[in-house]
Amino acid sequence: MGKKAVVLSSGGVDSTTAMAIALQEGYEIYSLSFRYGQRHVVELESARRVAEVMGAKKHMVMDVDLGKIGGSALTDYINVPKGRDEAEIRQEIPVTYVPARNTIFLSYALAWAEVLGASDIFIGVNTMDYSGYPDCRPEYIKSFEDMANLAIKAAVEGKMQIHIRAPLLRMTKAEIVRKGVELGIDYRLTHSCYDPSPEGKACGQCDACLLRKKGFREAGIPDPAVTF
Amino acid sequence: MGKKAVVLSSGGVDSTTAMAIALQEGYEIYSLSFRYGQRHVVELESARRVAEVMGAKKHMVMDVDLGKIGGSALTDYINVPKGRDEAEIRQEIPVTYVPARNTIFLSYALAWAEVLGASDIFIGVNTMDYSGYPDCRPEYIKSFEDMANLAIKAAVEGKMQIHIRAPLLRMTKAEIVRKGVELGIDYRLTHSCYDPSPEGKACGQCDACLLRKKGFREAGIPDPAVTF
Numbered sequence: 001m002g003k004k005a006v007v008l009s010s011g012g013v014d015s016t017t018a019m020a021i022a023l024q025e026g027y028e029i030y031s032l033s034f035r036y037g038q039r040h041v042v043e044l045e046s047a048r049r050v051a052e053v054m055g056a057k058k059h060m061v062m063d064v065d066l067g068k069i070g071g072s073a074l075t076d077y078i079n080v081p082k083g084r085d086e087a088e089i090r091q092e093i094p095v096t097y098v099p100a101r102n103t104i105f106l107s108y109a110l111a112w113a114e115v116l117g118a119s120d121i122f123i124g125v126n127t128m129d130y131s132g133y134p135d136c137r138p139e140y141i142k143s144f145e146d147m148a149n150l151a152i153k154a155a156v157e158g159k160m161q162i163h164i165r166a167p168l169l170r171m172t173k174a175e176i177v178r179k180g181v182e183l184g185i186d187y188r189l190t191h192s193c194y195d196p197s198p199e200g201k202a203c204g205q206c207d208a209c210l211l212r213k214k215g216f217r218e219a220g221i222p223d224p225a226v227t228f
Numbered sequence: 229m230g231k232k233a234v235v236l237s238s239g240g241v242d243s244t245t246a247m248a249i250a251l252q253e254g255y256e257i258y259s260l261s262f263r264y265g266q267r268h269v270v271e272l273e274s275a276r277r278v279a280e281v282m283g284a285k286k287h288m289v290m291d292v293d294l295g296k297i298g299g300s301a302l303t304d305y306i307n308v309p310k311g312r313d314e315a316e317i318r319q320e321i322p323v324t325y326v327p328a329r330n331t332i333f334l335s336y337a338l339a340w341a342e343v344l345g346a347s348d349i350f351i352g353v354n355t356m357d358y359s360g361y362p363d364c365r366p367e368y369i370k371s372f373e374d375m376a377n378l379a380i381k382a383a384v385e386g387k388m389q390i391h392i393r394a395p396l397l398r399m400t401k402a403e404i405v406r407k408g409v410e411l412g413i414d415y416r417l418t419h420s421c422y423d424p425s426p427e428g429k430a431c432g433q434c435d436a437c438l439l440r441k442k443g444f445r446e447a448g449i450p451d452p453a454v455t456f
Contacts, residue, residue: 062296064292065290066339097381099339099342103335103338103375103376104335104336107331108328110328111294111326112327115298134379134383134384135380144379146371146375147374147375150367151363151368152327152328152362156362
């Protein structure tokens with residue numbers, strides 16, 4: 001039986017690249033996405049297609065009502081910022097921050113990993129996110145891993161050790177894009193925009209769109225999904 | 229404005245006592261319960277009544293589909309063990325263990341705490357649970373707290389520090405019952421059974437019922453909710 005990994009998938013560039021890296025390392029993929037009250041539910045369709053095309057063993061979507069808790073432009077009726085330059089994006093934790101989102105997502109991944117007997121959980125956080133969201137930083141990832149190994153029966157009983165794998169952590173968006181292309185990812189499958197049109201068209205101006213644009217530009221690769 | 233606490237509430241003896249302790253310490257209570265696919269959904273009605281009677285500022289029920297993930301007698305069609313003695317209950321992690329349950333619950337509590345500006349999260353884990361569930365142990369609680377303070381914006385920006393409060397951690401069930409009675413809790417409001425009848429009657433034989441019985445007996449206090 002092959003080794004298994006749970007991969008958190010948003011259907012975006014980063015998590016899709018993380019999934020490709022897990023595949024390359026020989027893991028059987030269990031893709032996990034969340035319907036969490038985000039404005040950009042179109043990402044769930046991307047995540048489903050990514051899982052299918054990349055041959056995930058299973059794709060699961062959990063319903064997580066973060067909108068009920070509130071506190072974010074991604075789930076509340078706060079305006080998503082548009083047209084910011086990189087210095088502005090980097091300067092503070094943006095209003096698109098969702099309280100404890102990665103902690104909640106990783107907790108579900110941990111539960112599923114224990115049930116599956118999967119020792120590895122892949123998450124596509126990276127250095128660009130680093131600047132903004134606290135739950136994308138290396139010290140956070142390490143701390144979650146430590147906690148995870150005290151939290152679950154299989155780890156406490158010595159049957160498995162959980163590894164939170166963040167292979168993109170120290171990569172720029174351009175390096176991620178280059179890596180993904182090298183691994184044969186079709187980025188047409190992916191979606192990044194925080195504030196798409198009702199038809200799913202990317203806005204081209206939110207932080208996620210701007211970082212994506214910049215990544216492809218710096219990688220010297222045209223974005224095959226570009227619609228803006 | 230008063231200080232706020234998020235209290236994880238199952239409507240049972242332990243979490244209700246933890247809530248009473250938070251109240252006594254002067255916190256405004258935000259009660260948080262979960263519909264997680266448990267067989268014993270009657271506990272949600274207890275949690276609602278507890279929150280109401282104890283004057284919680286708000287009571288929130290989150291839907292968390294742990295049944296989809298599986299791996300537990302509390303959410304799957306595995307038999308809940310009955311009639312075990314204390315040595316048997318203590319001897320291993322029981323099949324009623326739910327993978328990563330407290331991690332998922334505490335993660336939601338953390339998100340809500342940040343949005344509310346509540347620095348304290350109360351959880352009713354205790355030494356009796358200690359024996360069984362890894363995510364009730366002191367080293368786990370401490371580790372979650374460390375992780376939490378790296379996870380959320382408010383903590384990373386130095387605006388608040390999260391404390392995971394487990395005031396029952398080193399108390400026996402009898403001590404918990406005595407404490408609760410001293411604080412004026414009406415334990416008729418509470419529910420403990422893992423496997424109640426369709427009418428909500430406790431089975432009297434599952435681990436939760438047996439620990440409850442023993443606690444009241446050793447405290448020398450009759451259980452006002454006893455129906456078995």
